[in-house]
Amino acid sequence: MSSVSVSNSILLVCFTFIASVILYNIRAAKKPFGCQSVPGPRLHFGTRVLMFLQVNFLHTVPEFTKFWCQHYGDTVGVWMNGGYTIVTCDAEFSQKILSGTESKNFIIRMGNKDGLKAIGMYKKGIIWNNDVSKWNLQRHIFQSGLSSDVRRKASIVARNITRQEIHRIKTSVRKDNTMPTVDLINVLRHITLAVVLDVAFGTKLDRERSEILIDCIVNYFKAWEFFLLKPRFIWPLFPYHVYRHQKAVLKLQEEIRNLSKDLNPQASPFLQNLYNNDLTTEEIHQCILEMILAGTDTSSVSLYYTIMLLTENRKIENQMLDSSNDLFIEAVLREGMRLMPVGPVIIRRALADCEISGTHIKAGTNIVIQLALQNRNPKWFNNPLSFDPQRFLQNENLIALSAPMGLGPKSCVGQHLAMVEMKPAISGLLAAFKFERINATKLFIDTKTKWDIAQQPIVNEIIIALPRKKIVLVGAHSVGKTTLANLIASRTNAVLISETARTVMKKMNVSPELLRKNPQKSLDFQASIIQHQFEKEGQIKHEFAILDRCSIDALVYAKTFCEQWEKLLDMPETCKCIENYKSDEYVIFLIEPQSTCWKDDGVRMMSKDYDDWKAFSERFKDIMNLYKIKFQVLEELDLNIRFMKVFHTLFDCN
Template sequence: MFLELFLGFLTFLSIWDFLYKRHRNKLFKNAGITGPNGLPLFGNVLKLINLNTETLFEFNKLMRRKYGKMWRLWFFNQERVFVQDPKFFESIFSSQHVISKNNSYSLLLPWLGDGLLLSTGSKWHARRKIFTPTFHFKILEQFVEIFDQNSAILVKTLYEKADGKTVIDIFPVVCLTALDIIAETAMGVKINAQINPDFPYAKAVTEVSQIVATRVIKGNQRYDISFMITAPHIAYRLKKQIALMHDFTDTVIKDRRVALEKSITDGSNIPIKMSDDVGVKKRMAFLDVLLQSTVDGKPLSNSDIREEVDTFMFEGHDTTTSGISHTCYLIARHPEIQQKLFDEIQEVIGDDKNKAITMKDLQELKYLDIVIKEGLRLYPPVPVIGRMTDSDVVIDGKWIPANTNITMLLYAALRDPDCFSNPDQFIPERFLNEKIDPFANVPFSAGPRNCIGQKFALLEMKSTISKLLRYFELLPLGEEVRPMQNLILRSASGINIGLRPRVYS
């Protein structure tokens, strides 16, 4: 009896699956979007079972050759449309309607909650409105000193390895610098991750990022139930480390709220005007902005604020780490470009490598601007972006049904020979000499849901890279990078360079 019921249920599922996919496939075919045939119920999952974070890039190239710049795959009963066409990007990024993230992002919910990265609709609009003024020039100018101080610690920690022959994986070293910077700018606290890399919060951020990235790729960890069954020890670690981070953030928020209420009672009101024990003005961290913000006349709760602080901590360290590390890797392997950069740094800042950099200095480093742009083109920190259609919608003249997961392959688009000459070569001058489609070059996304912190990130990158170049000559040592599609772009072989103390003539 049980077997008969099971077979009947399986038959029903198979018929429903066939009819559902046939209807959706017809809609996609009419839109010119095709893909490989799949199995009943499983779709194309078995075709992907042997892929990993490295081989995904080659798989995408194969699909591009077979099906063009747009194709679809079935993950069980969920279809995904993959695209690397700038025209389609333009339609997506310009849309006020296709702003929901696709379901891969749900793996971040236990950590980040429904903050700026994951929220949608009126909540997202309200939070975005709060943060937009926070990235004003005057606010960002306060943070330049933090960038400079923490990059000074970075070069100090690297000196013992700067012998011209030791291979250094720059990624984990820069990651600690970025963590220190984002903790101080987002929360207004020093965690000193560079000095104390075993600090529990710093270790938790790193571990949770790695676990979530693995869950995106591994089918047995993708869904919560199968994750807890097949990898219970990892699920336990994830829960424990998220709880640790939430406790830390909650404590910081409560302490800052008490300080704010005290400042209001004392009449100073605004944290940026508060002074510490030696009379130095305190900077306004992003947390201070949230503590003073209201939505519909009501202040944000501590849980609301934690969502946003955790989101900034997540988005503000790994992405800049990837950008800085890959750009340093490229500079190390192009000595003529490195010399141009150093010449510019000497002209703008001078020969005193201990001199603190200013916002004015950063603005005048024009060649460094295009070097970073080219580094982000070749190695975008976020290699893919996901969206979900909440309703039937026309995108670039194509009718896309509701509940379609759209994956925009930025890494592939940024190396598309139809958009860039010699796309795999590191040529910063292309940003001076070539007319580039703005929607072909979108390492920070674009449109209403672009990266709100891109100016912050670029200033941090310029400050840190220029500091490294003032102290060291970057050398092409170690294995070449092997790009790995993770939550952010990493390298399976590390991001390797050598260092030699800079000699000023």
């Protein structure tokens, strides 16, 4: 083909596109147009074309709506999807739309008819079904299938599935012998998918099939975003995207059909209601698809955002770990969803003319609630960028203001199910692991996201999962405890508590020689070490930490050099430390003496000879056995072998 022919083809495509945009906007101008009481730009032809280009080529819907709100205020009139659209981040106006006296007038959503057909949602299911009678019937089926009994079961299932995922993470780390990195959002998707499959369908999938279904869900969301608002005439401009997204839709639909073949219609209340109503096979499959969609991705992404926000708010995370208050855990989740709503916008369309707060809204007017902007507005939330779950405990009205899952007759039908599955999931994961972002360059609240219907981060961050354990290395002097502790800390990001004896020795201004000669000074010194150790261990209650000594060391040295060593046993700090060491939170390793490690550094109270040195190790065993403190022995001299043994024990699945 000649260059002239190529140029002519390009010109023809451009001309056709421009002509189509012009005709599209001319036709669209016949729809409900403008509202005098709503501020905004004049929606003449040029403005409509600009907004068309913004929505379809330049911005996501959240970006587009945020742009115009920032220029014209909390409520603004714009042009979207070929029609007049009111965009608002005014919480009071939003509440009246969603749950006010006119809320039943807003139970359908703005959407492209051709796009909805492409993703299988046109007049089917409940998410984007704009056929009111069909929507009412199918929503009732969903509501009836998510009773309080089902929610109670969901909580139990979520707890068990979370334990399984924790086991899987530990197994993976032990197998790979690497830094405990984790694909956290994928872990959360497996949890939420397993819960919805069990409680809604009475079935389970193996790991491989679950992974396939999760991939299908993620790709379907991308197709949903592409087709939802883009008019059909511009699809040919994106041939690869159209092909890829159509393929993604068909793949998920195929998976749902295959899953449906194995379902027992009597296996759950949801299935009973689904099959006992007058629904077509396509409608049944779409309802199953939407239950899995909504039950998997929305909850998992909400959990992911909340856990990531907690990595920057450790005090609140620790409060949550210490709390058995279900309401506080719920408040933490609500605060995560307020700051990072999975659905950053709520989309509606007016069924009939009505008036909201003095604003006359014509039938067919689109409504977009800019939830992400609304929830960070100081007009509605004090210190809106701070992570503060207490705000929901102090003012229950804020729950409705934040509206992460909508309000009123069109609210998320599974929002209560989502909460009861998210609470045990986040509690279980955080009790097992301390998650950390690696190489993060900005606060998570500033993370740039993409709108795949369920909003997700653009960059997949590296997340490490550190077990909430305390590694304690005990043993005689000169066995390599500090060297091993430093290595573990450097490789695992553990909090290191080291050189306690040096610190106390300096504070008390004593020397090893003085301590050997003066039993009372030595006893006082070991008592100070126990107090110091108790204080330090209290500061790392919820941390992953490595300690190169503990209070057991002080007892052994006191028993060796002080006749009245048993006085230390009456100290409350000693009793508390011993109780802690008996818990599963502490993993204790006794390092056996090796002759090549003997070294005098001017701090240690050196043994007389090798046999005396070995006797120290036996005293450690005697005291730990006396108090039934579990411990493991490290006899290997090689540092890397020592490290791997500790590493494997940390992630032991028992």
